[in-house]
Amino acid sequence: MRASDPLESPDTILTRVSGFPMKRYEQFAEQMAGLIRGGVLPPGQKLPSVRQAARTHGVSLSTVFEAYYLLESRGLITARARSGYYVRATAQHPLPEPGPAAPPAPTSDVDVSELVFSVFGSLKDPDIVPFGSAFPSPELFPLARLARSMSHALHRLAPDTIIAEMTEGNAELRRQIALRSAGFGIRRPLDELVITSGAMEALNLCLQCLTQPGDLVAIEAPAFYASLQVLERLKLKAVEIPVHPREGIDLDYLEDCLQRLPIKACWFMSSLQNPLGASLSDERKQALYALLVRHRLPMIEDDVYAELHFGDRPPRPVKSLDTEGLVMHCGSFSKCLAPGYRIGWVSGGRYSEAIQRLKLMTTISPSIPAQAAIADYLQHGGYDRHLRKLRHELESRQSSMLASAARHFPEGTRVTRPAGGYLLWFEFPERVDSLQLCRQAMALGISLAPGPIFSATRRFGHCARLNSGHRWDERKELAMATLGELLHQP
Numbered sequence: 001m002r003a004s005d006p007l008e009s010p011d012t013i014l015t016r017v018s019g020f021p022m023k024r025y026e027q028f029a030e031q032m033a034g035l036i037r038g039g040v041l042p043p044g045q046k047l048p049s050v051r052q053a054a055r056t057h058g059v060s061l062s063t064v065f066e067a068y069y070l071l072e073s074r075g076l077i078t079a080r081a082r083s084g085y086y087v088r089a090t091a092q093h094p095l096p097e098p099g100p101a102a103p104p105a106p107t108s109d110v111d112v113s114e115l116v117f118s119v120f121g122s123l124k125d126p127d128i129v130p131f132g133s134a135f136p137s138p139e140l141f142p143l144a145r146l147a148r149s150m151s152h153a154l155h156r157l158a159p160d161t162i163i164a165e166m167t168e169g170n171a172e173l174r175r176q177i178a179l180r181s182a183g184f185g186i187r188r189p190l191d192e193l194v195i196t197s198g199a200m201e202a203l204n205l206c207l208q209c210l211t212q213p214g215d216l217v218a219i220e221a222p223a224f225y226a227s228l229q230v231l232e233r234l235k236l237k238a239v240e241i242p243v244h245p246r247e248g249i250d251l252d253y254l255e256d257c258l259q260r261l262p263i264k265a266c267w268f269m270s271s272l273q274n275p276l277g278a279s280l281s282d283e284r285k286q287a288l289y290a291l292l293v294r295h296r297l298p299m300i301e302d303d304v305y306a307e308l309h310f311g312d313r314p315p316r317p318v319k320s321l322d323t324e325g326l327v328m329h330c331g332s333f334s335k336c337l338a339p340g341y342r343i344g345w346v347s348g349g350r351y352s353e354a355i356q357r358l359k360l361m362t363t364i365s366p367s368i369p370a371q372a373a374i375a376d377y378l379q380h381g382g383y384d385r386h387l388r389k390l391r392h393e394l395e396s397r398q399s400s401m402l403a404s405a406a407r408h409f410p411e412g413t414r415v416t417r418p419a420g421g422y423l424l425w426f427e428f429p430e431r432v433d434s435l436q437l438c439r440q441a442m443a444l445g446i447s448l449a450p451g452p453i454f455s456a457t458r459r460f461g462h463c464a465r466l467n468s469g470h471r472w473d474e475r476k477e478l479a480m481a482t483l484g485e486l487l488h489q490p
């Protein structure tokens with residue numbers, strides 16, 4: 001496969017195609033990206049310190065800082081604590097990244113559930129290679145330590161709290177989530193917090209609070225398929241907003257839609273978007289928040305991958321800018337600590353009380369023992385140490401899958417390089433039908449998530465999402481080779 005030309009790198013093309021005017025730090029980032037892609041700065045190489053780079057290139061310290069943050073969010077470099085910035089192993093990867101998708105249809109009814117169920121029906125089979133799964137491998141989680149926390153917490157649980165905590169949730173868990181949320185820049189974290197059964201319940205409750213059947217909701221294209229299923233269940237119409245694989249949601253397109261259409265709410269992921277892995281820069285998050293305020297538009301912010309960032313700095317959610325209570329920030333422990341415990345939360349802004357009531361009218365409360373166990377773990381279990389190990393492992397597994405794709409997938413394949421998480425989005429040559437690929441692969445014991453399940457209008461027919469979060473071994477390598485053979489068929 002051809003290595004990218006540093007003079008005509010995807011970065012350069014991206015900036016021209018998307019038409020954003022280049023700021024000084026973007027120009028500087030571009031320059032550094034060219035050096036990385038051209039091999040002058042190879043994988044593992046330490047970048048000049050901020051001070052040194054500022055002196056050498058005659059720019060300000062803040063220009064270098066901003067440029068390094070940008071390169072970090074694009075997955076080209078990574079920060080190591082107290083050591084500086086280094087070029088990531090995947091930065092010079094031979095497969096190029098996808099470009100922005102074409103604008104979708106203006107609005108549409110949503111009808112994806114049958115497709116989603118048919119694709120995921122057989123995912124539980126342990127003999128299937130789980131590239132289609134939405135969860136990282138269970139062996140990555142401290143399940144034995146969590147079990148100790150469960151036992152410890154249950155022995156200490158006061159009898160009256162097992163009933164009393166059903167309304168508000170476990171007090172210690174609320175405190176621990178609020179503490180971590182403050183680390184992400186979220187103001188008043190305790191007042192607005194509602195504990196839910198995973199992020200999925202939080203997201204459902206938010207959308208239910210904001211809409212009536214027939215309303216328009218702005219969602220991403222491509223979007224997490226379960227968000228489409230929620231729209232379908234609530235009989236809402238989707239307004240698909242294109243997402244750029246690196247820059248995130250197209251804000252100009254969103255603004256245009258907001259001016260023309262009576263959109264009632266939006267549901268976006270501002271960091272490590274599923275399936276693209278895109279993160280909005282801090283600047284673009286501010287621009288998005290300004291749009292929300294201007295149009296009095298509530299936003300449901302799905303932030304379940306926030307803790308899985310590869311860089312030193314946690315990504316700041318749009319919620320961290322929210323002075324008006326317009327953002328409903330949803331998170332959970334499903335992806336980073338305790339899948340299956342089904343503990344999530346929402347910081348609901350001005351809608352917190354409505355969400356709380358709706359929860360009491362439907363599921364009442366997530367399991368109190370599970371809440372107590374996670375609270376105990378967060379206090380005593382070494383969560384930050386676990387996260388550091390997890391992020392490192394996921395980054396290395398991502399490199400393995402990218403390298404394997406470069407070995408086996410046909411020329412013309414493009415792939416994202418997210419700066420966190422464990423999901424990769426592949427854009428195959430146009431002739432590939434990913435639903436057919438999915439069926440063929442399944443017959444050979446390999447799952448994948450085909451592009452059309454990520455769209456209300458069944459677009460992305462030549463794309464697929466693959467999970468890179470499972471231990472890399474011969475079986476995975478063989479599965480990639482098999483997918484490669486299927487992809488090479490005319």
Ligand SMILES: Cc1ncc(COP(=O)(O)O)c(C=O)c1O
Nearest residue numbers: 134198199200224274304332334
């Ligand atoms: C983007 C996104 N949001 C929400 C969820 C649901 O999270 P939970 O398992 O906490 O309900 C998932 C799980 O796949 C997800 O990928």
